[in-house]
Amino acid sequence: MKLLNEIIxxxxxxxxxxxxxxxxxxxxxxxLYQEERRSLKxxxxxxxxxxxxxxxxxxxAGHITSAGIDEVLGDYMSNNVSALSILTDQHxxxxxxxxxxxARKYGVPILRKDFIIDExxxxxxxxxxxDAVLLIAEVLDSYHVKYLCQIAQSLNLEVxxxxxxxxxxxxxxxxxxxxxxxxxxxxxxxTSIENCKxxxxxxxxxxxxxxxxxxxxxxxxxxxxxxxxxxxxxxESLLKEPRFRTEIRSLKSPENFATCA
Numbered sequence: 596m597k598l599l600n601e602i603i604x605x606x607x608x609x610x611x612x613x614x615x616x617x618x619x620x621x622x623x624x625x626x627l628y629q630e631e632r633r634s635l636k637x638x639x640x641x642x643x644x645x646x647x648x649x650x651x652x653x654x655x656a657g658h659i660t661s662a663g664i665d666e667v668l669g670d671y672m673s674n675n676v677s678a679l680s681i682l683t684d685q686h687x688x689x690x691x692x693x694x695x696x697x698a699r700k701y702g703v704p705i706l707r708k709d710f711i712i713d714e715x716x717x718x719x720x721x722x723x724x725x726d727a728v729l730l731i732a733e734v735l736d737s738y739h740v741k742y743l744c745q746i747a748q749s750l751n752l753e754v755x756x757x758x759x760x761x762x763x764x765x766x767x768x769x770x771x772x773x774x775x776x777x778x779x780x781x782x783x784x785x786t787s788i789e790n791c792k793x794x795x796x797x798x799x800x801x802x803x804x805x806x807x808x809x810x811x812x813x814x815x816x817x818x819x820x821x822x823x824x825x826x827x828x829x830x831e832s833l834l835k836e837p838r839f840r841t842e843i844r845s846l847k848s849p850e851n852f853a854t855c856a
Contacts, residue, residue, distance in 0.1 A: 598654060606710045609685055617722075622718045622719055623722070627696065627723060628721050630724075632726045632751045632753075635678055638703060638704045640825070640848070643676060643847075644820065644825060644848060644849040645816075645826065645846065646678045646826060647678075647679055647680065647830075648680035648708065648829065649679065649698070649830075650708075651688065651689035652689040655784035660835075668698055670837075671833070672703070677826065678705070679701065679703055680708045680830065681707060682694075684709050684710060690709075692723050695720065695724040707728045708729045711728055711731075714743060717747045727752055727753040727754065727772070728754060729755050730747075731781075732759075733763055737766040740768060741768045744768055745770070753772040753773065754772050755774075757775040757777050758776065759779070760794075773825075773826075774805075776805075776807065779808040779809060788809050788810060788815055791806040808830070810827050813842045817852065825849050
């Protein structure tokens, strides 16, 4: 837990700095705050089911890309992704909340991916253009997962609640719009796609579910869709492999696989 604790400690200081820049009252007056939100769930159902992520760096991979956000997101859109995930953590992932605003113009739902521990981050996410937010079960207790989920949904933001192990499942509220199974162990940073296969049977049959991290090929995506996943969140592999990005273009909707299963 050493790295995760370090990330959360740094996040608290980032939030303090953000609160010095803006009050919640000021965020509510932002132009993007007033815009209608786009549904992440609907976009995944209607499209390829792929949430493509933009991040410049990560603790596990180090430096990932020097390409600008517009170059990467433009390429993602040309390859028919359903939504965009923008990693806004500053210290560990070299992101910034302004990246959400840059992504807004592409017309698809935007997920703010960060270590959200304070309701201020939810208002900030909406003010800068996010349509949905990530809550990580491993960094929150069950009360705060439910509380932050309720606040986000009251702001018309959809909520993706992510868990990594069976012991975290009790924290996932039934009110979550989307449940994500993360294949990355946040302690060791290792990934295994087998993790989402192992944990899938623990989810309700009617849960809207996605697989996250460690997905490296079209075959793996299709296998996950055949198992019943409604989408995949992919970052590093798409950022590093141009061929993988182009393969996404021909991917059928997860609904097609579910019908055949």
